[in-house]
Amino acid sequence: MLYYNKYSKLIFILENSMTLDTLNKEVERQKRKIADIEEAINKVEKELGEDLSAEKRDIKDQKEFLEDPGLQIAIVGTIKAGKSTFINALFEDYIASTEVTPETASLTKFKYSDQNRLIVKFYNREEWNKLWKSVEESENRSKNRIFREEYDSLHSNEIESSYIGRSDEIINVSDINELKEKVKKYTSKQSREHYFVKELIVELNNPRVPKNVTIVDTPGLNDVVEYRSNITKDYIKRANVVIVCVNSTNSLTNEDYLTLTKVFENAGDDLYKIIILGTKIDMLNKTQEDWKKLHDNWKNYLKDYYKDESLLNKNIIGISSFIHSNLLDMKKSSNYDNEEALFAILKLAKNYGINVSMMNPNSILENADKIKEYTNIDKVHSLMTIDILSKGIEIAMSDLERRYNSMITNINNKAQELNLANEESRKTLDMDVEEKEAFKLAKNEEIKLIEKTMDSLTKAFEDIKSKWLEQNEKLKRAIRS
Template sequence: MTSIVLEGPIAELREQEIQLLFDIAEEIAKQGAEAEEDRQRLKLSASDLRDMFFMVVIVGEFNAGKSTFVNALLGDEILPTGITPTTEVIEIIRYGDKSKKPVMKEQDAIREWTHPNTGAPGVVIVDTPGTGSVFAKHERIAKQFLSRSDLVLFIMSAKKAFAQTEKLYLELARDYGKKIILIVNQIDLLDKQERKEVEAFVRQQISEMMNIEPPIFTVSAKQALQKRSGGLFSRNSGDDSGMDAIRSYLNQIFERIPPAKQKLIAQLDFADSMISKYRTKIDDRIQLIGADQAYVQELQEELQNQAARLAERLDITMQELQRVFDELRARGRKFIAANLTITRSLRAPDRNEIQEKFEKEVIGNAITQISDISEEYVNAVVDSSRRYWRSIIERLNKIEAVLEQEIGTPDAGSYAEQRAALQTAIAIADAELKTYREDSLAASLRDIFATNLSRFTTSITGLVVGIFALVLGISAAGPVTATAIGVIGTLVVGPALVAGGAAGTLLYWRKLRQDAYDELDARLQKLSESYRQALQDMTDRERTRLLQYGQEILSPVFSRIEVLSKRYQEQRAALIQLSSKSQKIRTELERIQVQVETTSEN
């Protein structure tokens, strides 16, 4: 067997490229199980660079005529062909001075041949099992060699061009950064017009579906094999099978860039494809985590903003309530002025009558107005909180999706714990969301307001009745509320009434009314403050609820997100550095004029 021997600068670049492949394999190992197959592919590619064989891989569906095509290239019918899948192993044909019988290797998975017509020393032709094969092992082996290839000859049948499995393999070769030559075989089964139509169809499909434009050739490997003019890079044989066009194209490529340099370029392309693949994965995660980091940073601000919105809404609500209280005050003053008179004081007061009249003329629909205003506020608080909890749940679900991907990484244990904590946070947020019921909160406030207003009514009517009772020196029907006004009326104003006659009486009643107004204002102020306090207490409980959730539940989760973000950033930086190394090797490689020797191995 003959391999390519490199000396001088290109030999050094090969060593650098081998190290690059190993470095990429080590770096993507941090991605866990999902990267294991790519790690093995990178290691195999590094090993191939060490052996320095230029690997031409033949890929295509079974029954597309791949083995016949390889035989035609060699000008020798050495590989088995037939109408059933015949390639159950990898067929590797290495360069040698003369053809030798095949040797089975690697637990009978590879059959290795030696032949003088592979094209040039150091060139290896690999015939893979067919894509779309009924044997799953066939496809797995084909994919393994696809990543190791330096040149892909993709064989399609002219009778069944562009099957679904062919599309998948072409995408894989494209994503690996491989140079692809597309070959439509078995054109001897078509007439001239059909050949044109098939070629046009394949060209259109691969351009539209794959977004690539590889060179496309149409051949009859069966007719070429009959001529038995072989050699991958041999000169024209003069037949009309289409094989000469392929050979001519390959000769042009390798006259411009020798196989040794082509191999280094091909594997560098593969290295770049792996870097790009995992940079994309990490960038996607960084973007998602970055959004969550921004959310974490904005969390406290959002909580404060929500608290401010609640406070603003509370102020508006209290302004509306104050309007109700102002109307109550106006009606209350009117009631006192109309009922606290000398004329009415001449007869014994009826407490029930005065209370009924007070409720009708002063209280009126105040309780309904207050209930409507408070319910509107409760609804606003609940809607705001619902939106907040829903946004929390939505964000946490997105973070959980990221952590789900981390379960297979080397740090799986710590991320599994983090994910468990996150699921707890989601469950708590969901439970909190379900606790919001406007009717229960509003009913609670209604009960508080109704009780307070009832006490207010009782106290004011008791005040009026008490004044009459003290003036007349009699006990009113029902309990009398002792007030500061009653004490003043008995001890100070009462004697003035006896001493002052009519003028004193007027001054006395003015004093009583003014004191009653003051007492009304004081009790309304107390009532207003009690309402504000009830609403404030509810608002404070809601704000505390949110803050405690953020501090006790979310903060630990988000602190772990910071660790995850740092890890992704470090991985991204490492891949960028590897990409820079790859570009440096490529730049140096483009400057080198390659001169190679061949060495034979027995």
């Protein structure tokens, strides 16, 4: 048995290191290819005076993706759906900033690390101007000036010039409390500094944080400032796995539908990568019956997306982050002063037929593990760490290829379009007579050079294009059905 265990562990390590190696090789290959393509594109742009800014943007996106190609899991949803509270329950520590009012303002990326550390990224001037344009647009639309009023009341304008355009800041913290304070300072809507933060990376030395994966807390998708919601929407495209938090105590809102549609649009065929969490199930009156009704109702809405019935059952999960975290607190401190938590725990436990009593709070601790099971946080944790991470490299690899292929196809289409344009211009030149002959000859040389560049691009794209078309066909079929 001992040998068997050792052996299977070795195979596991070998298999994983091999695939990790494959992923790194693919990253290097794409970096080399992109460098060639960039050179060709710059040449064509210069010599033809064509606008290739869309293609350049695709390249920039892919280059950014290649900088951090590892698995990223996004936690998304409308404001106050309980995203940050869920992350805290998952990590079993109060790291992410939570509130009853809209709170998370920037993408907050959590990673496992040997040391606690923060990296803060600030908006540059151009992004900051765009954000304010979006603020003005939303003011005109909704006549709501809340963003500006809060910005003024926190006197954030006084520190604006020292933050906008600042280079990334690495903050080493002395202990976890300092880290928590800094997370609040840079992400909470109550802090005067949060306005300037584009992204915060939180490296945590916490065994509950899965290794080799980034978990991302996002601002609500219905943020007052569209520019910030759009950052989350764009990020959904980047994420390899998306966890959508939906408040189970409200009926599905329009925003919830939009969020879900957006997420499904970007997932392609790999629907197992979408997990939907019904949050705050402790607030339902009859936890079991009410959740079942909700689950059936949501399944009905989502059955067009999830073809596979078993996924509908497996990937829609009711959770209570509040009870999970409070049970752990009670266990640690044996303190029952938090009445709100105490009542919520008693209600949930009784709803599941667990024998607990107000008179004997110890009965809660005795049954803590059983009650904790019904909060489903550990179930989601294991889904994320075991199910998803075991496929992690495979998922990252296929997303890497899919994105590359789509970028290449766009560039290829543009290249072909330009080739046609060249033929057209040659015809025009042919129509002109002698006086243009000399010019035409000279021009022909130039055109040949460009065509040569485009030809080599086209060849490189061909095999990838056919692969992409095949995938695209699949996607179209899925959308049609």
